[in-house]
Amino acid sequence: MTTRILPAVGDPDAARSVTTLLSQLPDAEPAAPVGDSTQLIDTLARLAGEAIEELPEVVLVHERIGPVPALELIREVSLRFPAVGVVLITADASPGLFAASMDAGARGLATLPLSYEELANRVQAAALWSTGVRRHLGTGGDVFTGPGGxxxxxxxxxxxxxxxxxxxxxxxxxxxxxxxxxxxxxxxxxxxxxxxxxxxxxxxxxxxxxxxxxxxxxxxxxxxxxxxxxxxxxxxxxxxxxxxxxxxxxxxxxxxxxxxxxxxxxxxxxxxxxxxxxxxxxxxxxxxxxxxxxxxxxxxxxxxxxxxxxxxxxxxxxxxxxxxxxxxxxxxxxxxxxxxxxxxxxxxxxxxxxxxxxxxxxxxxxxxxxxxxxxxxxxxxxxxxxxxxxxxxxxxxxxGMLRGDRGSIGGRRRKGGTTSGGGRK
Known part of the structure; x- marks a missing residue:
């Protein structure tokens, strides 16, 4: 089974390092890294809007991602896309951070500097968990899986x-x-x-x-x-x-x-x-x-x-x-x-x-x-x-002009297309 992986890494050097390791994993299909928390949420929302099956099985969140802090970002991804397994990449291997990341919804923690074996184990575990959740959802489980309101x-x-x-x-x-x-x-x-x-x-x-x-x-x-x-x-x-x-x-x-x-x-x-x-x-x-x-x-x-x-x-x-x-x-x-x-x-x-x-x-x-x-x-x-x-x-x-339609007045990250008009009250 091919495992789709979406890395969220802001630092270019760290992104290259993560991408190199991911390319060596067997049966892995890594996507191009996204550079910040907004781009990650927007990407997942767009994919979920097409079909839940389009979501990656695993998302890797680097500790220095921004502007939303890593643990808060993991919590938001877990709430909005519960069929995605999230792995935190961090230099802090303390029990306190491990517990906090699990509380936020992460499925694993990979420590820096990354090793092939550890990354492969964490990705495989998160992918298996994600596959199990999706199998459950396919039987009609009452779990929210959409891109969110x-x-x-x-x-x-x-x-x-x-x-x-x-x-x-x-x-x-x-x-x-x-x-x-x-x-x-x-x-x-x-x-x-x-x-x-x-x-x-x-x-x-x-x-x-x-x-x-x-x-x-x-x-x-x-x-x-x-x-x-x-x-x-x-x-x-x-x-x-x-x-x-x-x-x-x-x-x-x-x-x-x-x-x-x-x-x-x-x-x-x-x-x-x-x-x-x-x-x-x-x-x-x-x-x-x-x-x-x-x-x-x-x-x-x-x-x-x-x-x-x-x-x-x-x-x-x-x-x-x-x-x-x-x-x-x-x-x-x-x-x-x-x-x-x-x-x-x-x-x-x-x-x-x-x-x-x-x-x-x-x-x-x-x-x-x-x-x-x-x-x-x-x-x-x-x-x-x-x-x-x-x-x-x-x-x-x-x-219409809802989330995911980035060229509309209700969307984000797109310039131009303005209109003029009046106000209210």
Missing amino acids: TVVTVTGAKGGVGATVTAVQLALAAQASGYTAALVDLDLQTGDIAAYLDVQFRRSVVDLAAITDISPRVLSDAVFSHDTGLALLLAPGEGERGEEVSDRAARQIVSALRSRYEVVVIDCGSQMNGANAAAIEMADTAVLVTTPDVVAVRGAKRIVRMWDRLQIRKAEETVTLVNRFNRNTEIQPPLIQRITGTRMSGTAVPANFKELQGVVDSGRMHELDPRSTVKQALWALAGELGLVKPAQGAEPRGG
């Missing part, structure tokens, strides 16, 4: 531009179209999704922060099932507790949600921290909400530049939504596109706060009138981003 983050260029309204309506649109959808409040200090949807629930995202293995049961205990069908993971009632949610915890939480829901919408607020930065880096689509005024557009430019400096997301991978759009304003979407370097949403959302005031004041955002121009525009944006199921006979989900 689509994750969309919504960030405000500054406070008060309407990021929360956008996030709520995108999630409602996805749920109403027939997708299983989760709405997450990662505006950890000042999040108010609970107030927008008239929810009183004691559990929050903080309850998951200290858990290293988020099982479906643990996740279901932390989320609130809203009357609309949305699963809500709320911000803590005490804002200071938001500091308990680290970037590592956020990665685990997003991965767990992605493995259970088809669409995950995350409200990241307007203040950056490690948790929402991790979510934005992991997202398939990052929406940046601004209003057509100088202060907000400057804020959007600062955020985009900061994301680029921190290697969270490139400007061309960000979709900017202009809120309170008015054709008579001096600042128009093409100007914002030039200033920020981002892609502009093709959807114009008009400035019509009167439509929103009643449902905002009553905490019934989910009851916004379907005739509302704001709601119609935001649900059109959900369609533009691929978050709603197409009508019967239309293009299937995989052909």
